[in-house]
Amino acid sequence: MKSFELAQPGSLDAAIRASGESFVASRWLAGGTDLLATIKERVDAPERLVNLKTIPDLASIEVTAERTVIGALATHTEVAEHVGIREHHPALVEAILATATPQIRNVATIGGGLCQRPRCWYFRHPDYPCRKKGGATCYAQEGENEFHTIFDNGTCCAVHASNIAPILLAYDAVLIVRGSGGEREVALDDFFVDPDDNVMVENILAPGELITRIEIPAAARGWGEAYVEVREKQSFDWALTAATVLVKASGGAVEDSRVVLSAVAPRPLRLPRVEALLRGRVDEEALSAAGEAACAGATPLEQNGYKLALVRATIARAARSAISRARKG
């Protein structure tokens, strides 16, 4: 692995300065569980790491009547163990507990979880100069693609692997982003970058910009929510496919719903078509129609056609569970 400088700023401003100085290739260092792996594998070779953990107050978690605010440096464990989060955001807790291992969750941050690089094994291998690394070829398209995307895979078929992104998307979360030009708000839905637009990055952050916190409006609180993922192993493993469903129900009928599919596309996919099917009286027939609708437009690759069955299963299960939780309310 290539040597690098480590900057240990004491404030956000100092951090932003350190990251932009004299055109060094710099990366934010949060928990380091992903970043250091990419450096060790020689997938990335930054000249400078700017440590965010030395900046005070980036890890706080606040749950108030209006919103939930999660500092970007809060760890997965801190979020999952927070009393207010447990009360109001059970699916976020579910998604976190399905992430990696306890040891990794203890250091991996929420900001890092949203910004983690793809796990595509060609991307992670130093000997494959694939498109995402500036090369001309996507090796997965004709290669070993059992764990790759079944949607939007014309340019790059690496999945967005984050467990927390889909549920935060379903919550309509907003990211507070800081850069040398000041602060801006970015709806999570606008955060992800389509590989057809720029295959080399996964999000819209400009160099020198970082996420400082994530705000979740209180609007969807009290809804029934569920995160369901399928994976090969129960001990730490990546999702083969996951579905997140939020429903607002009164009496027997569903008034409103939000559906996000993940681990199947370069970004978590919000599915308005499926949401429409999960309104009113939702019976088993509606659930299978929802699962079917979630598959529409899929373009599975040679080895991952099985993911369609998982889309159907996870959508139906997450919806069933969310509805029953909404009723128990």
Next chain:
Amino acid sequence: MVAEMKIKVGFEGHFEELTVTLPDGDVPPYQPGDDLKVVGRSVPRSEALLKATGAARYSYDQRPEGLLYGAILRCPHANATIREIDTSVALAMPGVKAVVTAPDLFESRECRYAGSEVAAVCATTEAIADEALRAIYVDYEVHPFAVTLDDAMAEGAPSVGRGNQVNVDRTSPRTARQRDGSLNEDREAEIRANLDEQEERIKGILRAAAVVVSRTFRTEVQTHCPLEPHGLVCEWKDGKLIAHASTQATFGAQFELGRRFGTSPQVICEHVGGGFGSKFSAGREGVIGAHLAREAGAPVRLMLDRRAEQIAVGNRPDSIQKLTLGLDKEGKILALRIRNWGSSGTGMGGSGAHNDLIYQLGEVDKVEYGVRTNNGGARAHRAPGWPQGAFGLEGLLDEAAAALGIDPIELRRRNDDHRIRLAEYQIAAERSGWKEKHGRVRREGPIRRGIGMASSLWFSAGGAGAAVLVRIHKDGRVEVRNGAQDIGTGTRTVIGQVAAEELGLRADEVTVSMGNTDDPRGPASGGSTTIGTVTPAARLAAHDAKRELLEAVADRKGWQAGELDLRGGSVVDASGSAVLSFKAACALLDEDAIEVLRQRPTLSRRSANYDGYESTNAGVQVAEVAVDTETGEVRVERVVAVADSGKILNPKLAESQVRGGVIQGVSFALFERRIMDRQQGVMVNADMENYKILGAADCPEIDVVLVDVYNGRNNTGVMGLGEPPIVATAAAVANAVSNALGTRMTSLPITPRKVLEALGKAPRPATGRKGTSL
């Protein structure tokens, strides 16, 4: 001179008398009803605390003064020839102390898999070593390659071998070839004629059979994944190599390095962080490390990284098994036809699947082929050939049972004459509730629960090739020394128990030293033979040391040595009363210590063990699984593992071996597989993230039942148990999944994708797709 004696053999409820011949001077085997105080007890592993607290020092932990760090440059191409290699820039880098190249060390410019060794450096830091590797210039001539069985077996496949080596060759019976590799046509014609005749005969039997079942089974490559990687920390002192090698064959590594360097080294390996069969050789990394250390004139650490571990130091080969079984209507097996293929890398051999060795299978027509692929070579992997073979055979037996309407366990009983296994079927069936569960798949929403079983077989009574030194010091300390190593199976603890029993001491009053070639010879820890090879020598040495001590005591005290014994930490007289403490007895010694060195007693040159009871271990396992028919997820909920290994010297440690085997077997059944990219011939999951290994949450409840067998085959009667427990597990799990789904699973690992494909819920991709070369 030999002595005959009558002994009891067998196991609870099945004892019989047998006359055996003992070698001269040996102690008679343990007998049922013997009043044993230490042997047969669950003594804790002697180094447990050291390992749990991190105090145990592995090869990796050795840090001699002035240590340099070695690193290996590996070929990125699946098949290439090194045209030119220039190390001058690397060698000139500050901090770099030595550079060697594979063509120089191994006299070959061929790189036949992505990951083969090209050059190596040692430097003052790991970072410098890593940078230096990148400064080495290599010009490769790149050749076409094949990395999967299908690709290498396809017509017109690129040639993996060199010269006249073919990709697919018969390994059993071996194709008749001349020394230069060309066909010996006359001899080959003879073999073919025999095979044709055998095939015709089997065809005839199959035509007459009441039921014929036929299936093709496939298994994938499993890597060893020891937590401590391969390699060594070594240094040259006064012309002698001292190698702290992570090995399961201290003397093998000593021999190999000695031959290479013309002077016998000392190999030290107090603790090994796992081997599973992959650490029998000093390996290229060992040779490279020793060369670097010599050239640099300083100690060198050369331990592999995880990627290299997954690629370059062995694996369990994959298999394709085409099986056809014919039975009569009572379920008696008449004939089995077997065609196997498997790849052990670029070489031939060692890729067989043992699917014809358990049960009485009638006439067997077996032909096995090796397939060369551009992959790192196979090595022994915990019961080599067995788990994959059991998967095929046991799957087919279940198929036959279903076709005949016979209970699977009953079908096996009808084709089995192993006295121990016949009893184990009963135990396994009762412990698992087989009768109620097998006939009825339990459904709960999308979940279906199934049950399956399989058997195992092993041969591990040990043999010649070990000597043990017992030293009783004047101050009462007792040392037991043997130079073989304990690869984590508990050998060290059990050797201590056997010696302590003879000396009337507690296990913790005896110190056992292992893993140092300066001590008496021991076997390579493989084939589950170590315990059966070393403990009889330990027992005899301790027994004879006791006699010497008692002679000395009798001499000093004017007692009759023949009337004395050691028990409960004391010298006891003919009436059994303590007359002197062990310590006080030792203090009477004239010399500083009594030293007794004994060879492993053997009957004759040809047969190491006496003709006792069953000469093999049996074993039966039953797995219960829950399969989610919507997601394809499989959970193994419970495994009943009935195991035997001769006399159980330490139930706790024996049970631990069984658990380990079951765990690794479940992992093989559901998760493990090497995934090769066919475009560049590279392993894409050479890590522990996408190369999936069972973790705690995937671990079933494991119910271990140990059958204590007095086999009367040597003075301890113990057999090894490292490998046997993995043989049946994957087969039992696959049979349970098939039972749950009502459709046969013919391919391991059983991933969600494969379950969905078997249920018709996911498309089956075409096989044999051609890889595109870059």
